[in-house]
Amino acid sequence: MTVRTRPALWWRCAIVLSAFLGIFTSNSSLVYFTLQSNVIVLGYFLGAAYWMLKRNTVDAPAPRLRGAAVLYITITGIVAHVLLNHGANPLPGLVSGPDRLQHWSSFFLHYTTPLMVLADWLVLSPRNASRWRDLPLWLSFPLGYAFLTEGRAMLFPDFPVRYPYFFLDPTEHGYGWVGLQMLQLTVEFVVLGALVIGLDRLGTKLRRTPSPAPTPDAA
Template identity: 70%
Template sequence: MRPWIRPAFWWRLAIVLSAGLGLVTGDGSLVYFTVESNVMVLGYFAGALYWMAARDTAEGPAPRLRGAVTLYILITGLVAHFLLNHGADPLPGLVSGPDRLQNWSTFFLHYTTPVMVLADWLCLGPRNASRWKDLPLWLSFPLGYAAVVMVRAALFPGFPNKYPYFFFDPSGHGYGYVWLQIAQLTVEFIVLASAVVGLDRLGTAVRGRLRPATG
């Protein structure tokens, strides 16, 4: 069966296009977790398309890496919507205002791509490949990102945009506030990572119950 007649192939191609459009139409740099996570999505799903075509399969490659990529892009979407944008509706900026192209980029990076990757995780295979023991490894990237930001700012105070996000900046409330924010985010990321694994297991259980009995 040709891979391009499978819905999974076209869905993953749409993910690649969403992440790619968000990256090329915006002006963000790799100092932002948003950009880094979307680059990971772009790389993983572009590789997945090649894998699916080469092996004539609907399954994605490296399922545990897929779980990590899913976690990172969900972090991007949730932090952007609730912490950075305070739950504001992103839709009006897509049709009015002077920065519509940047708003579209933000919409792709913060909303469209995370939702599509989550749907991929819930609906497409392989299933039941993530492990609870993967959580520390998955979490090492966002925690490492925070460590790099703080160390870089301390060693290179003239670095452009040394605090990409307000919760890293100690100038307003001091370092105690920053470490408290990092600790709170760490707890939230642990919960989110656990949810990613749990949804994988739940999806497997639901599909098993819905599968018609044989014999």
């Protein structure tokens, strides 16, 4: 059986398609963490599909990079659904109302792609490849994004979209409030990163291991 007939390859190709559709139909820019995380997912899984075909393997390459992509796209999904959309049902906007194309784009970026990537992380190999020491490295990107946003806004006050997200905007509540928001998000991201690693290990335990072959009775 070749890798072309294995569900893992086609699932990862579907992730590429989902991320591409979300990015291609979006009217947002790369200043948003949403777009950046989806670009990372798109690039990683494109590379993974190429690797799988070239090596004829179902194992995705660079498991540490894979874990980082999982964390970033999961942050995107949770922040969008909880903080930005306040838990609203995203489905009605897909079939009615103005800007249906942007609703579809948002659905791909914030829901379809994150859920597919999480399923890939939990079910598909390689399993048990992440390490606890990976967590600080993974967190450097979202935290760096926040500090870069603040620094850019101070240095370039005319920059378009100075504060892509309300919790990074000190205009109304000041930098102290923003600092508390960033501290709270950091704690939540640490917990989320630990959960990502835990899911990796849980997926290993959920995989059924073959029973050892019975040994013949001694004569």
